[in-house]
Amino acid sequence: MIKDFLLPDLGEGLTEGDILKWTVSVGDTVAVNDTIAEVETVKAAVELPSPFAGVVTALHAAEGETVPVGKSIISIDVGGAAAGAPAEEEQQLTLVGYGPRDETATPRRRHRPPVVDAAPPATESAAPTEPARPAAHRVLAKPPVRKLAKTLGVDLGSLVATGPNGTVSREDVQQAVQAPGAAPTGRETRIPIKGVRKHTAAAMVASAFTAPHVTEFVTFDITATMELRDRVAARREFRDLKVSPLLFVAKAVLLAARRTPELNSSWDEAAGEIVQKHYVNLGIAAATDRGLVVPNIKDAHELSLLELAHAIADLTETARSGKATPADMSGGTFTVTNIGVFGVDTGTPILNPGEAGILAFGAIRRQPWVVGSGAAERIEPRWVTQLALSFDHRLVDGQQGSQFLADVAAVLRDPGLALL
Amino acid sequence: MTEHVRAVHPEPNMVQLLTPEGQRVEHPDYPLDITDDEIAALYRDLVLVRRIDSEAIALQRQGELGLWASLLGQEAAQIGSGRALKRHDMAFPTYREHGVAWCRDVDALTLLGLYRGTNLGGWDPLANNFNLYTIVIGAQTLHATGYAMGVVRDGAVGTGDPERDTAVLAFFGDGASSQGDVNEAFVWAGAGNLPIVFFCQNNQWAISEPVERQSRVPLFQRAAGFGFPGVRVDGNDVLACLAVTRKHLDNARNAQGPSLIEAFTYRMNPHTTNDDPRRYRALSEAETWKLKDPIERVRAYLTREARVEPEFFAAVEAESLEMAEYVRAGCRAIPDPTPESVFDNVYVDLPDELREQREEFASFVKSVSA
Numbered sequence: 001m002i003k004d005f006l007l008p009d010l011g012e013g014l015t016e017g018d019i020l021k022w023t024v025s026v027g028d029t030v031a032v033n034d035t036i037a038e039v040e041t042v043k044a045a046v047e048l049p050s051p052f053a054g055v056v057t058a059l060h061a062a063e064g065e066t067v068p069v070g071k072s073i074i075s076i077d078v079g080g081a082a083a084g085a086p087a088e089e090e091q092q093l094t095l096v097g098y099g100p101r102d103e104t105a106t107p108r109r110r111h112r113p114p115v116v117d118a119a120p121p122a123t124e125s126a127a128p129t130e131p132a133r134p135a136a137h138r139v140l141a142k143p144p145v146r147k148l149a150k151t152l153g154v155d156l157g158s159l160v161a162t163g164p165n166g167t168v169s170r171e172d173v174q175q176a177v178q179a180p181g182a183a184p185t186g187r188e189t190r191i192p193i194k195g196v197r198k199h200t201a202a203a204m205v206a207s208a209f210t211a212p213h214v215t216e217f218v219t220f221d222i223t224a225t226m227e228l229r230d231r232v233a234a235r236r237e238f239r240d241l242k243v244s245p246l247l248f249v250a251k252a253v254l255l256a257a258r259r260t261p262e263l264n265s266s267w268d269e270a271a272g273e274i275v276q277k278h279y280v281n282l283g284i285a286a287a288t289d290r291g292l293v294v295p296n297i298k299d300a301h302e303l304s305l306l307e308l309a310h311a312i313a314d315l316t317e318t319a320r321s322g323k324a325t326p327a328d329m330s331g332g333t334f335t336v337t338n339i340g341v342f343g344v345d346t347g348t349p350i351l352n353p354g355e356a357g358i359l360a361f362g363a364i365r366r367q368p369w370v371v372g373s374g375a376a377e378r379i380e381p382r383w384v385t386q387l388a389l390s391f392d393h394r395l396v397d398g399q400q401g402s403q404f405l406a407d408v409a410a411v412l413r414d415p416g417l418a419l420l
Numbered sequence: 421m422t423e424h425v426r427a428v429h430p431e432p433n434m435v436q437l438l439t440p441e442g443q444r445v446e447h448p449d450y451p452l453d454i455t456d457d458e459i460a461a462l463y464r465d466l467v468l469v470r471r472i473d474s475e476a477i478a479l480q481r482q483g484e485l486g487l488w489a490s491l492l493g494q495e496a497a498q499i500g501s502g503r504a505l506k507r508h509d510m511a512f513p514t515y516r517e518h519g520v521a522w523c524r525d526v527d528a529l530t531l532l533g534l535y536r537g538t539n540l541g542g543w544d545p546l547a548n549n550f551n552l553y554t555i556v557i558g559a560q561t562l563h564a565t566g567y568a569m570g571v572v573r574d575g576a577v578g579t580g581d582p583e584r585d586t587a588v589l590a591f592f593g594d595g596a597s598s599q600g601d602v603n604e605a606f607v608w609a610g611a612g613n614l615p616i617v618f619f620c621q622n623n624q625w626a627i628s629e630p631v632e633r634q635s636r637v638p639l640f641q642r643a644a645g646f647g648f649p650g651v652r653v654d655g656n657d658v659l660a661c662l663a664v665t666r667k668h669l670d671n672a673r674n675a676q677g678p679s680l681i682e683a684f685t686y687r688m689n690p691h692t693t694n695d696d697p698r699r700y701r702a703l704s705e706a707e708t709w710k711l712k713d714p715i716e717r718v719r720a721y722l723t724r725e726a727r728v729e730p731e732f733f734a735a736v737e738a739e740s741l742e743m744a745e746y747v748r749a750g751c752r753a754i755p756d757p758t759p760e761s762v763f764d765n766v767y768v769d770l771p772d773e774l775r776e777q778r779e780e781f782a783s784f785v786k787s788v789s790a
Contacts, residue, residue, distance in 0.1 A: 012487060012694065
C-alpha cells in the first residue's frame with residue numbers, strides 16, 4: 001500500500017515550504033522518523049522525519065522547489081495489500097504528474113508564478129558552477145527581502161550585506177539584479193565582482209593600507225609535535241576526530257597569546273584606544289567553493305585540546321558546506337592560515353581586518369636537520385616546518401611579535417613546555 | 421554586532437554531585453542520601469522524557485502538532501526538581517516542563533493535546549498538583565506566589581507536620597528572569613516570607629538572546645537583592661538538582677521563606693519547532709555541552725560505580741521504544757474537539773442564556789454540515 005506524506009504546516013500558519021535537499025531517493029527503505037528531506041520555511045530550515053516505514057516510490061518535488069502546504073511530497077510503499085507489481089507503474093505515473101493528491105489539495109494561497117525557474121540568465125554558463133542552492137537561510141535578511149530575492153531569482157548567500165546588523169537589505173538585492181552577469185567574450189571571461197570575492201577584496205585592501213604589516217619567519221624541527229599528535233590521535237576520546245598538526249599550532253597560539261596579549265588586541269581609531277581582548281576568538285582561514293572565509297572559534301582560550309579539536313572540525317565543516325553564519329565570521333581576534341595544506345612553505349599573510357596578528361603555517365617536510373652537539377652533532381632527517389607571523393606594527397613592536405612567534409615555535413618544538 | 425564573552429562556563433562554586441564523567445562528589449551543604457536503585461529510577465525517568473520529547477518533535481514535523489517546545493538538555497534539571505516535590509506540594513510550570521509533568525504523573529498525550537490544539541490546557545491542576553502550562557513568559561511565578569500566600573493563610577507552613585507543611589515550586593527560564601512579573605513575584609515572596617522555591621532553568625538562550633546580555637551578575641545572585649538565598653546548581657546533574665531542590669523545598673515548608681535555584685544548563689534544541697538556532701548561535705557551543713549530557717553521566721555512574729547490569733539498560737531502552745509507539749499512535753488518535761466544546765469549562769454551572777446559545781449553535785452546525 002502506498003502512502004503519501006503531505007507537506008505539513010511546519011510553523012504556525014505557514015502556507016508553503018522549499019525543499020532544500022532530499023536525503024532519500026526512490027527505492028530507498030526508510031524507517032519511521034528517518035530524515036527524508038530538509039525543508040526551509042520563512043521561519044526555519046528543518047529536517048522532516050518520515051511518518052511511515054517502507055520503500056520510497058516517488059518524490060513529488062525537486063530540490064529548490066516551493067511546495068504548498070498540504071501537497072504530497074513523497075510516496076512510500078508501506079507494504080501489505082496492493083503492493084508489488086503496480087508499484088513501478090505508479091512510480092512512473094507520479095513522477096510525471098504531481099501525484100493523485102494534487103487535485104484535491106487546495107493551496108491556501110494563490111499559486112506563485114513560475115518566476116523562480118525562469119530567472120537565471122542564459123549567459124551564465126561561463127561562470128564556475130555554484131552549488132545548486134547555497135543555504136540562503138543562514139544569511140540574515142528580513143522576510144520581505146527574502147521574498148523579493150526569491151521573486152527576482154537572486155541568491156541571498158551571494159550578496160554582500162550592507163543593511164543594519166549585517167542583514168541583506170532590499171537595495172542589496174535590487175543592485176544584484178542590475179549587475180550584469182558573467183559573459184564570455186572570446187579570449188577573456190568577465191566575472192562580476194560580488195559575493196565572497198568582493199568581500200575578500202575589500203577586506204584585504206582595507207587591511208593592507210591601514211595596518212602597517214611586518215612579517216617574521218621561523219623555521220624549526222616539529223618532530224616532537226608530530227609524535228605527540230600520533231599519541232593523541234590514538235586516544236579513545238579523539239577517535240572520531242581528525243587530529244591534525246593545525247590543532248597543536250592553534251593550541252600553541254592560544255598559549256603564546258597569554259604571554260603576549262598585544263597580538264590579541266585591536267586598534268580603535270575612532271576611540272583613540274587600543275582594545276586588549278581577554279578572550280581569543282581564533283579564526284581559521286578556510287578555502288571553500290565560495291572563496292576564502294575565516295570563521296572563528298569563540299572563546300578558544302577556554303577550550304581543552306579535545307574541545308578545540310571538536311571546534312576546529314565543526315568550523316571547517318560548517319565553512320566548507322557554506323553554512324558559516326555572519327556571526328561565525330565576525331568578532332575574530334587572531335587568525336591562523338594553514339597554507340601548508342597547499343604544499344607551500346611560507347608566505348606573508350595579510351591581517352584579517354581588526355586583528356593584530358595572523359600566523360601562516362607552512363608545509364611539514366622531511367628535511368636534513370642538525371641535531372646533538374659537540375661530538376654527538378650529526379645530521380638527521382626530521383619533520384621541519386615554517387611559521388610566518390604578520391602583525392600590525394601600530395599595536396605590536398618587533399620585540400613582542402618576535403616573542404610571540406618564538407613562543408609558538410618553542411611549544412611546537414618541545415610540547416612539554418606547555419606545562420610551564 | 422557587539423562582541424561579548426559567552427558566559428557558558430559556570431562559577432566554580434556551582435553545586436555538583438555527579439560529574440560529567442559520572443563520578444560521585446560530595447557537597448558540604450547538600451548531602452544526598454540515595455541508593456543506586458533510586459539513581460537507576462532517575463535514569464529511567466531521564467530516558468523516557470527524552471524519548472517523549474524527541475517523538476513530539478517528529479510528530480510536529482509530520483504535521484501532527486502545531487508546535488513543540490523541546491526540553492532536550494534540560495532533563496536533569498526537570499527530573500531532579502520534579503522528584504524533589506512531595507505529593508501535596510504545588511508546581512507551576514512554563515510550557516517546557518515535560519519532565520516535571522512526567523514526575524507529576526501527567527500523561528504525555530495530555531501534554532500533546534495542548535500542542536495539537538485539541539485541548540486548552542487539558543488537565544485539572546489540582547488532580548496532580550501541577551498547574552497548567554503557562555505560555556505568557558514569567559506569569560506563572562505570580563500565580564505561584566499567590567498560591568504560596570494561600571498556603572500561609574491555610575496555616576500549612578512550619579507546623580512540623582510533614583503531611584501538612586506545603587511548598588510551592590515555580591519554574592521559569594533565564595529570559596523570564598528579566599520580566600517584571602518575575603521580579604514582582606520575588607518582591608512579594610521576600611516580603612511575605614512565602615513558602616516558595618523559584619526554580620530558574622538557565623538554558624543560556626532566551627530564544628536568540630544570550631543570557632549575559634540580560635544580566636550583569638549570575639542570575640542566582642539576584643536573589644540577594646530581594647532578601648532570600650540564591651544558589652547555582654549544575655542543571656545537567658540530576659542528583660545535584662534533586663538534593664538542592666529538596667533542601668530548599670524543606671526550608672520553605674519549615675517557614676524559612678523563599679529561595680532561588682539557578683539550574684545552569686543548556687537548551688540543546690531550537691527554542692521551539694518554529695525556531696532555527698543556526699541563525700544566531702555557533703554549533704560548537706552545543707558540541708561543548710554535549711560533553712555534559714545529563715543522561716550519559718548517570719549511565720556512566722550506573723555502569724562503572726554501581727555495576728548495573730546491561731539488562732537494565734536494555735529494559736529501559738525497550739520501555740522507551742514502547743513509549744515512542746504510545747506517543748506516536750496516541751497522538752494521532754486524539755479526537756478532535758466538538759464545536760460545542762467551546763461552551764465547556766467556562767462556568768461550573770452553565771447559565772441558561774449560554775445553554776440556549778449552545779443549543780442554537782449545535783443546531784446551526786448540524787444544519788451546515790448536513
